[in-house]
Amino acid sequence: MFKAIVSSGTLRAALDSVSVLVDECKIRLEEDELTIRAVDPANVGMVDLSLSAAAFESYEADGGVIGVNLTRLEDIAKMADADQLVQFELDEETRKLHIQIEGLEYTLALIDPDSIRQEPDLPDLDLPATVVVEGRDIDRAVKAADMVSDHIALGVDVDEEVFYVDAEGDTDDVHFELDREDLIDLSAGEARSLFSLDYLKEMNKALPKDGEITIELGQEFPVKLHLEIAEGQGQVTYMLAPRIQSD
Template identity: 75%
Template sequence: MFKAIVGASTLQDALDSVSVLVDECKIRLNEDDLSIRAVDPANVGMVDLTLDAAAFESYEADGGVIGVNLAKLEDFVGMASGDQLVELELDEETRKLNIRMDGLSSTLALIDPDSIRQEPDIPDLDLASEIVLEGAQLDRGIKAGDMVSDHVRLRVNADAEAFHIEAEGDTDDVDFQLDADDLIALTAGAADSLFSLDYLKDMNKAIPKDAEVTVELGEEFPVKVHYAVAEGQGNVTYMLAPRIQSE
């Protein structure tokens, strides 16, 4: 059993955070929240989305799992304007999802959850640095790195209390530096790892420019990037595996 009513933009933003990484996913319809965990085909980038029952106008679920094609679901939800309400209801018999909004009723065929890549375990890492910054700043650093290379180095200079997004191209290089003053918060520890820009750019697409983004970073460890959605009643966590540093 699943029946919920939610603001169109809340749902759209949540789905966007997953669809930048995967085309299909399982959605867990838990009693207290809706959640999605997914990993890209190369096993490099993961996403963990939770949308609390409180993020919905109304929410009833009993723990089922459905499989969806994200692009189709986003198309259907996208027929509503930002502040319109969207009603979702699972038809257990036909295994279809009914999506209703003012004047428009749609039926979306679901995908067998067993045919979808298994949900990843998101490891509980103890990362030495935690950087809290605006989405717009992360965006600027990623754009700068993308001018000269296909990967960037994320690094904390603990002495100088600064966070760096650095990229070295064949001939050119960039260093985007945010001091403690530029950041919302910084817990500085040993942190220096290399990441693929392809993944960071995809994640960056979904991160609102005005979001408060937390980056957890270690030495040659995966990075965790998380931010709140649905006015704090939901959360997105990305995890991205590091590239090997070649010296």
């Protein structure tokens, strides 16, 4: 059983945060929240999303799992303005999801969850450095790095108390640095890891430019990015595996 009503804006924020990594996913319809966990085909980037029942206008579910085409679901959500309501009702027998937006009814065929890549476990890492920045700073760093390279180093300098980004190209380099004053928060610890820019560019698309992003970093370890959606009623965590430093 699944019946829910949610604003198009909240729905789109949730879907967008997952669709930057995968085209289809399983959605777990728990009693008090909706959750999605997914990993990209190369096993490099993961996302873990939870959207509390409180983020919905109304929400009823009993623990089922559905498989959806995310691109399609996003297209449907775009039929509504951000503050218009989207109504869901699952037909258990036909395995179709009925979606209503003011007079418009869309019947979406679901995907067999067993045919979708298995959900990953996001490991509990004890990462030494934590940085809180505005989304727009990540956006600037990613765009600048993209001008010179296809990978990017994220690091924290404990002595200088700065969070930095490095990208080294064949001829040109980019270095971006934020100190305590520029950062929302910094809990310094020795950290530097190299990442594929392709993945970070995709994740960056789903980061709110004016929202707070918490970055957990280690020494040649995965990075974790945490953000809130739906005015704090939803949580998204990205995890990205490091590339081996070749120098």
